[in-house]
Amino acid sequence: MKVLIFGACGAIGKYLVDYFYERKDENSIFLLTADINECDFVKQRSEYYHIDISDADQINTLPKDIDCIIDLATVMPARMQGFNHRKYVDVNIGGTINILEFCLNHNVSRLLFAQTFGDILQNAERNPYLCNEMTPITDYKDTKSVYITSMNTSVELIKCYHALFGIKAFIFRLPTIHYWTDLTYCEEGKATKEGYRMMIDQAIAGEDVYVWGDPMKKKDMIYVKDLCQMFYKASLVNRDYGFYNVGTGIGITLLDQIKGYVDVFGDKGKSKIRFAPEKRNAPEYIMSIDEARNELGYEPKYSFSDMLKDMKKERDLNRFGE
Numbered sequence: 001m002k003v004l005i006f007g008a009c010g011a012i013g014k015y016l017v018d019y020f021y022e023r024k025d026e027n028s029i030f031l032l033t034a035d036i037n038e039c040d041f042v043k044q045r046s047e048y049y050h051i052d053i054s055d056a057d058q059i060n061t062l063p064k065d066i067d068c069i070i071d072l073a074t075v076m077p078a079r080m081q082g083f084n085h086r087k088y089v090d091v092n093i094g095g096t097i098n099i100l101e102f103c104l105n106h107n108v109s110r111l112l113f114a115q116t117f118g119d120i121l122q123n124a125e126r127n128p129y130l131c132n133e134m135t136p137i138t139d140y141k142d143t144k145s146v147y148i149t150s151m152n153t154s155v156e157l158i159k160c161y162h163a164l165f166g167i168k169a170f171i172f173r174l175p176t177i178h179y180w181t182d183l184t185y186c187e188e189g190k191a192t193k194e195g196y197r198m199m200i201d202q203a204i205a206g207e208d209v210y211v212w213g214d215p216m217k218k219k220d221m222i223y224v225k226d227l228c229q230m231f232y233k234a235s236l237v238n239r240d241y242g243f244y245n246v247g248t249g250i251g252i253t254l255l256d257q258i259k260g261y262v263d264v265f266g267d268k269g270k271s272k273i274r275f276a277p278e279k280r281n282a283p284e285y286i287m288s289i290d291e292a293r294n295e296l297g298y299e300p301k302y303s304f305s306d307m308l309k310d311m312k313k314e315r316d317l318n319r320f321g322e
Helices: 011-022 085-105 121-125 145-165 195-205 224-236 254-265 290-296 304-317
Strands: 002-006 030-035 047-050 068-071 110-116 168-174 185-187 190-192 209-212 218-220 241-245 251-253 273-276
Touching (some): 002 011, 085 145, 195 209, 195 254, 209 254, 241 290, 251 254
Parallel strands (some): 002 030, 030 047, 110 168, 209 273
């Protein structure tokens, strides 16, 4: 089976390449990768192509006997400094239609796509347990609204090609995915540190770590390697369509998150946990994963503690050369 991963040199892409590469003999998988960037780690484990998915001509230079495509090549706010909303249209929507046309014209039978959970996140204000069938809600004043709209449009296009042409389609709704990386993270178009990474760095430095707002607010803490498990299972499952929330189905309180960061990454007794109830609350959400369990046979392998220990291991190994 020939599997092509677009966006293979991104933070999630590298882990996914590694996951498929380690299992390539289980199902006779031949791995191809494509990205606008280059990475030695990916090149050593796959047949690599330099491709911009917004350019249909470039996509059409790819081999024509591919069985499954995994699309991680979308542009997202977390990696964009400043605001260039045109990129969301050109890459997320334009790139998706280019990939769909490639699938249609060259008999690629299966497409997996990573969607944002931003389409249903507003529902968490009423109920933090986010179910698959929730109605999408868009806050158009949110700076991420153009991005979310572009991703929603991409998903609708995939559904069209599935219904019209029978392309097997599997869509994954991603919350924050946790992994060790030193890639630049952006918030509101400005380079910063992601919240969990900021607290880990404070624990490493032995600094006080503050619990903002309600310490009992819970969040689903999904590890990148469990996401990879879901993609791997969907590339093989005997189904024509699936739409899955990505997560563990378990909420970890903010206080327990911070305790974990201090215990795993800090030197014992150095960092103190302080409380700042006057600060804004952390977002709260738990992802329902019933569909992934029932249709893919997915079960999360990493507890929160196991995730942190493996993140620390990946940091020390520095396998991706970041």
